[in-house]
Amino acid sequence: MVGRLNPVVEAVTARIEERSRGPRAAYIEMIRARRPSTYARSRLTEGNLAHQSAGCAVIEKAQILGAGWPVIGIITAYNDMLSAHAPFESYPQLIREAAREVHAVAQVAGGVPAMCDGVTQGQEGMELSLFSRDVIAMASAVGLSHDTFDAALHLGVCDKIVPGLVIAALRFGWLPSIFVPAGPMPSGLSNPEKVRVRQLFAEGKVGREALLKAEAESYHSQGTCTFYGTANSNQMLMEVMGLHLPGAAFPNPGTELRAALTRAATHRAAAITAQGKDYRPAGEMVDARSVVNGIVGLMATGGSTNHALHIPAIAAAAGLCVTLADFAELSGVTPLLARIYPNGPADVNHFHAAGGMSFLISQLLEAGLLHGDALGVAGPISGYAQEPVLSDGRLIWRPAPAESGDLEVLRPAGNPFSEEGGLRLLTGTLGEGVSKVSAVKPSHRFVEAPAIVFESQEALKAAFDAGKLDRDFVAVVRFQGAAANGMPELHGLTPVLGVLQDRGHKVALVTDGRMSGASGKIPSAIHLGPEAAHGGPISKVWDGDVIRLDAEAGRLDILVDPAEFHARAPAEFRPNRGPAGLGRELFDLFRMNVSSAATGASPFNFLGPRS
Template identity: 55%
Template sequence: MNKPLHDALHRVTQRVIENSHASRSAYLDLIRREGDNMGERSAVSCSNLAHAYAGMEEDKPALVSARGANIGIVTSYNDMLSAHQPYGRYPDRLKIYAREIGATAQVAGGTPAMCDGVTQGEVGMELSLFSRDVIALSTAVALSHAMYDGALMLGICDKIVPGLLMGALRFGHLPAIFVPSGPMPSGIPNKEKQRVRQLYAEGKADRAELLASEMASYHSPGTCTFFGTANSNQMMMEMMGLHIPGSAFIQPGTKLRQALDREAVHRVAALGRKGEEYRPLGLCVDEKAIINAAVGLLATGGSTNHAIHLPAMARAAGVIFDWDDMSELSGAVPLIAQVYPNGSGDVNQFHAAGGMGYVVGELLGAGLAHGDILTVGRGDFSDYAREPGLDVEELVWRDVGPAGDDTMLRPVAAPFRPDGGMRLLQGNLGRACIKTSAVEEHRWTIEAPCRVFEDQQSVNAAFAAGELDRDVVVVVRFQGPRANGMPELHKLTPALGVVQDRGFKVALVTDGRMSGASGKVPAAIHCTPEALGGGPLARLRDGDIVRVCAVTGTLSTTADLSAREPAADPQPDRGTGRELFGMMRRFADGAEQGASAMLATGGL
């Protein structure tokens, strides 16, 4: 039996509901109006319908009869991104599953899906965050045809799931289910991968050794197996009830994966207006679902990218959620999972130890999650505390039981840490986030002279020259959304890790991002206001004393910033399509609001 809600969870939820009253009411009015305007295909002209039916061949009679649901598939398939490679064959299978119940399915449209792993340290990373807005816009284009009774969203990775959800929420009168394809099998141990990376950073391993190590880690179709943004996305979709229960971490190509995909098709058809359980996406994604997603992120030590994505996804549903809410929840939600980079095991080992079923059960049992959210499953949110399996060919759900590995999963009563490990920092350098779940506690406070850089290449050059072999706070500025699209700075991790391992005190402060791979070096990230336009980071100089303290929530300097002129704003770089995103950079809002030009200018 679930306990009453924890006081902090109740308090934050009520504050979010109150702060969201006007915007949520306006959103619900929108989707009711859209449901009336786009509710029935029969209202569409015959010429329009003929265009939509022309390519459907064997499904054409069923579409004309309009007896069953027509499901729109929004796919982010490409075979450059390993997690999305399995989606190539999904539409044909999903159409077969739809025919089994008298429904039809059409590929409504495709969205881009870039791989942050491929663009790390490259200029293409400056397109990454704004690709989320492009994905949301592409999703809106796909669903704009007034042809669909429900939607299946095919996406997994970093910006793709947030973008798909943000776009789909503008069509919140439709039911929608997110359909993952699952993680690749485990490769070499993550600690070994990290070891080779640091050896390469020190010049003790060559490029061939590094490439061999990386290819032994990232080796086949499926999601990368560390608990970065992609797998944090999957965790959050479970916590919001937008997956078929327990489907996040089932590997591609398995019979169980196919059974879950089949269930997704059958369920989305049942959730439309023509079914018996109308559950529009806009009602499923409410204040409580957003809180559940945040709780799951904290309980599992998930990606810091969601300090940006979660406020943006919430805002698309008319919900106002900010870093104060996240920080207060973090103080109440214990860390009950340790998955690399917070621990040594990967998501496959996490799933085998009990995975999301165990996490949901523990959180519900402790009053740390809302059990009354509206889900896409056949029952209520307690179904997500079970794990899927096959009984011969039939899809069933079973009790999870105790954790199978206490180095990866622990009960709320005996957690790895008493808090969720994502904290708000603030002071005269602005507001920032810090993820402490992978940082040793004696490193939670760093005070040292700073060294200021304006790109990560300069940091690595200084490291190679031995200039960082001292106590230092590395400041990397002009990396915010309006400056250059807020790239991830993951290439800094090996070098700064080496400096730390040499016995020096080191921290990172930046208005850029570090992602779910944020690791053992304390990092104040997403600093807002950003440096561009005269933010506090633009006034720092080499040698200024900077304090980063996760204990007191402090991000400050002893320097008198008011007495200085800010460093000149850099001119935006051109090439690799970056100039095409100038409008998005110009109109983007701050990191805490979601770092989105679309939300800032769209009246949301």
């Protein structure tokens, strides 16, 4: 059942449409001008076609050169170092076979890089992480620029990979696009136990051997990491935005159901080309309603803070202007329906077993919080409140469960964990940032304490190891924004600050950097802008300044005389503080041209001149 649309959801959608009127119209004109009148390869010369088909099997070659089958381009993020992407090794063959079943050809159009934030956390390579999103978008564009495809399948799961693939899919918005995930690994060591060992290690109470054992038992097989970080938030986002088949997000890899969903995605891609009767170009399908649905899904599940960067960047690729105020307003009317680690002990497999995406979508539709008339690759979003199952070996969809299987993990809209969503916009004399509060106890959401200023997470850890942080304080970690060093995640600070909070200290984190979907129980203000490298207020904070972080009221203020604070010179930004290496110097162009965090920290300029 679809309830009457919530008036706030309706109003925010209308405002996005109004402020985006010019860029969206130009975008729609661009993709409609590219709509093919026949198969895309008909534009190619004989020499072009010969090159396209030269490496194909005989049946594909015959169809490309002379017959009438559509061609599906595959963009893959496969590599066998990432557990989440290793299953994609076998997907192209499965997709080729499925395409033949419906008289279509499938070809790998290109591969994109896929780095693992879990491997690079706290390491120098993490400085490339955020910008890898934009490299992935460009690499996807290179693959699709052969301009010979009638639809596209995008194989990706993890943090920056899916947003990069979506940006590219929207810039090739005349093509129908379907996203094909791989699923989460089976559950391993429980999340509370993993956190306990991490904090014991941070305190020096267990050694590296115990820590490695716990980590290896947590991340133990092929598939996405099972906590609700950016990777699994991506899968939720793709489903509520309609870029997945219903229920594709969370079946495990290597199962018959997962293979059946991949075959079904291939069949569907062949059915929605411009040559068929149900043409679904991605750029027209994804509109303001889709983006609002994505934000609502993020709030209802307490998803990754990284999507406060990615959703504005994705929206801009479709000519849509989304602001952090839109996030805050939607969060205010969206109940928190899921508790998945770090917001609770359960992992994403528990969420899926309790009813998963079908139950979540059914509840949000019934509460009037989703645009049920927004389009997805399988039909309107109102039809996504169903789950896939195998019946006698055949893939079918059945209605979402009427009740949650575990109220400690997933709840109905009438009985939420919280009346509001998991993300807050913070504004005040220190600028504008976001705070993930879904994992923070209400008693910890207000902190007023002296600042201790750091310019790296390593410096904060060193101060902790030296015993200098056993007190109330606000950690200000600056020069961590996109223009400074690429905005690496500061996930490594969570255990340290968690230990201090557990000791009874009032602690908080204020930074122009990121904390990711693994942001834990510490109150924080992240993505703070303007960032320190651009002379933002955070660059003027001194040790001992009293800072007030009030996540409930949405305020972040420095309690210093305004005239004195304004007169201070910003701390000097030294763009070459660290040594070159690991390719970081190759990304100077990105750092010099990146937009603010509030607009997606993007080097692309899809919406016209920046303010």
